[in-house]
Amino acid sequence: EAGVTQFPSHSVIEKGQTVTLRCDPISGHDNLYWYRRVMGKEIKFLLHFVKESKQDESGMPNNRFLAERTGGTYSTLKVQPAELEDSGVYFCASSQELAPLLEQYFGPGTRLTVT
Amino acid sequence: KNEVEQSPQNLTAQEGEFITINCSYSVGISALHWLQQHPGGGIVSLFMLSSGKKKHGRLIATINIQEKHSSLHITATQTTDVGTYFCAGQGGSEKLVFGKGMKLTVNP
Numbered sequence: 001e002a003g004v005t006q007f008p009s010h011s012v013i014e015k016g017q018t019v020t021l022r023c024d025p026i027s028g029h030d031n032l033y034w035y036r037r038v039m040g041k042e043i044k045f046l047l048h049f050v051k052e053s054k055q056d057e058s059g060m061p062n063n064r065f066l067a068e069r070t071g072g073t074y075s076t077l078k079v080q081p082a083e084l085e086d087s088g089v090y091f092c093a094s095s096q097e098l099a100p101l102l103e104q105y106f107g108p109g110t111r112l113t114v115t
Numbered sequence: 116k117n118e119v120e121q122s123p124q125n126l127t128a129q130e131g132e133f134i135t136i137n138c139s140y141s142v143g144i145s146a147l148h149w150l151q152q153h154p155g156g157g158i159v160s161l162f163m164l165s166s167g168k169k170k171h172g173r174l175i176a177t178i179n180i181q182e183k184h185s186s187l188h189i190t191a192t193q194t195t196d197v198g199t200y201f202c203a204g205q206g207g208s209e210k211l212v213f214g215k216g217m218k219l220t221v222n223p
Contacts, residue, residue, distance in 0.1 A: 033210065037152075043201060043213040056210060089156055095209075104211065106150070106158040 002026070004094050004107035012113045018080040021110045025074070025094030031055075032075050033095075033104060034067060038088035046090075049075060082114045118144065119204045121214035128192045130223050136187045136200050138214055144204030147185045148211060149176050152199040161187070163205075194221045 005024045013019050025032045034046040046065070047057040051072035060067070064083070069075040079086055089111050093104040118141040128134050140147060149161040162169050162176040164185060169176050173193075178185040189196055199218045203211035 031209070035211070035213075042215040043158075043203075043211075045210040045212070048210055059210070091158055093211075103160055103163050104148075106160065108157040111156060 004092055004105050006090075006092050006107040006110050008110060009108065010111045010113070012115065013082055014115055015084055016081045018078065019082055019112060021077045021079075021090050021112070023075045023077070023092030023107060025092070026105055029094035029096055029105075030072070031095040031104075032069060033093040034075070034077055035091045035093065036088050037091070038085070043091065046077070079112070082112075084114050087112055087114045118212045119202055119214040121202055121217055123217060124215060125218045125220075127220040127222060130192060130194060130221055132192050134189050134192055134219070136189075136202075136217050136219075138185045138187070138202035140183050140185070140202075140204045142183070143206045144183075144212070146205040147178055148201075148203040148205060149185075149187045150201045150203060152201065152216070154198055158201075161200075192219075192221050194223055197221050 007022045011019050030051050032049040035043050037043045045059040047060055047067055048055045049069045052069050066078045089109045091109045092107040095104045120139045122137050146165045148163050150158050151161055152158045164176055164178040173190045175188040197219055199216040201213050201216045203213045205211055
């Protein structure tokens, strides 16, 4: 069974440009999470989808970030316009249906560099 | 203040050494995860604990719910163990709250 996949693995863009990150969760996983690790700091939660609905988006830093999960399958995270402080590694994770104490399976991450 | 605190932040071990990474967490966290970020960037989930102790190969994770403390032990560290180790708390909202991580270096 395929794990969580993310695309691209690395993106280098200039300040002010737009970037879209994609995450494909494990098939059948309703829960999808986005996290990021900025400048060697701790990994921070961005948002949580249950199927196509946003369950918790309390970690989204500002309105330059837009996440979607059309059809409850893959998810995209768009940054528009990108700023220097957005550089970091963006991780996606997925887990099975809503229940307590779920193990989250992480993707390999997308390294975003904004110059 | 972070809800999850890790120590130490950096550790250099000799190959074969036994090491311990500590994690303290606040109220409202019902499960504790240990994860490893490899030097290449990917994250792997090692353990999820809500009580007791789990063992997988050379890795042992324990949790003390009363003291809100968890430890990850690596017996006989190897150079392949290098990376950053995170503990993360999970509460009712399911999102993981991460500690700052501990970077492990292993000298052969």
